[in-house]
Amino acid sequence: MREVVEPVADTIALLSLHDITPAYEDDIIHTYDLLAGLGMESMTLLVTPFYGMKKSNCFVKGSPFTEFLLSLDLEISLHGYSHITKSGAPCEFCNLTKERAVARLKDGISLIKQGFGKRPVGFIPPMWDAPPRIAKAVREVGLDYCVIGDNLYSSAGSKIHGTGARIISQGQRTVNTEAAMFEIELGGALQVAVHPFDYRMNNLFELLADLRDRQGYRFLGYRDFMKSIH
Numbered sequence: 001m002r003e004v005v006e007p008v009a010d011t012i013a014l015l016s017l018h019d020i021t022p023a024y025e026d027d028i029i030h031t032y033d034l035l036a037g038l039g040m041e042s043m044t045l046l047v048t049p050f051y052g053m054k055k056s057n058c059f060v061k062g063s064p065f066t067e068f069l070l071s072l073d074l075e076i077s078l079h080g081y082s083h084i085t086k087s088g089a090p091c092e093f094c095n096l097t098k099e100r101a102v103a104r105l106k107d108g109i110s111l112i113k114q115g116f117g118k119r120p121v122g123f124i125p126p127m128w129d130a131p132p133r134i135a136k137a138v139r140e141v142g143l144d145y146c147v148i149g150d151n152l153y154s155s156a157g158s159k160i161h162g163t164g165a166r167i168i169s170q171g172q173r174t175v176n177t178e179a180a181m182f183e184i185e186l187g188g189a190l191q192v193a194v195h196p197f198d199y200r201m202n203n204l205f206e207l208l209a210d211l212r213d214r215q216g217y218r219f220l221g222y223r224d225f226m227k228s229i230h
Contacts, residue, residue, distance in 0.1 A: 007189065019046070024196040042220045047120065052084065077122040125147075172197075172202065175202050
């Protein structure tokens with residue numbers, strides 16, 4: 001039976017700040033301040049608990065940076081485990097069996113609980129790239145949702161919510177928006193992922209302001225979106 005994808009409503013942008021790691025502490029704090037300055041109060045913090053397979057990039061309970069992130073009272077969700085494969089490739093979950101994915105997800109959840117004192121809400125793989133079986137693994141470990149590509153899989157039922165396009169910045173000099181421009185002009189639903197380096201590397205913040213002011217987009221974190229439709 002083919003799965004039915006329910007479109008996310010027009011002019012909604014699912015907003016996240018990804019690659020949250022102690023290695024980018026100063027950039028993350030500055031990026032949050034800029035997003036808050038744009039009036040974007042709802043967003044998802046996508047935390048990679050063992051970024052680059054370096055212990056120094058694990059979150060420490062009670063550290064100033066960990067406490068800062070908790071003080072924001074924003075959704076914290078899991079964004080991969082180390083963000084890379086052992087060979088250094090970025091698609092960390094692409095070739096994992098469901099069983100191996102479950103084990104890695106449990107490891108990631110454990111590290112976030114150690115650092116933040118609570119479980120993550122959902123899961124989004126690095127590059128938003130993973131096979132559909134990963135959504136089943138996410139449900140098995142008890143997280144609320146999984147995002148793969150343009151689709152948001154709810155663990156509470158069989159519903160899949162789809163966006164028309166996604167803008168996933170990697171903090172480089174240019175942001176690839178070509179595939180999303182048609183959807184933007186139509187006012188279709190988007191996913192927008194901000195990287196901690198964007199404010200000093202590219203014009204993504206100008207695009208966010210334009211989406212808000214000219215196109216009338218409303219920005220929501222993934223948890224807040226899920227709450228808004230139930």
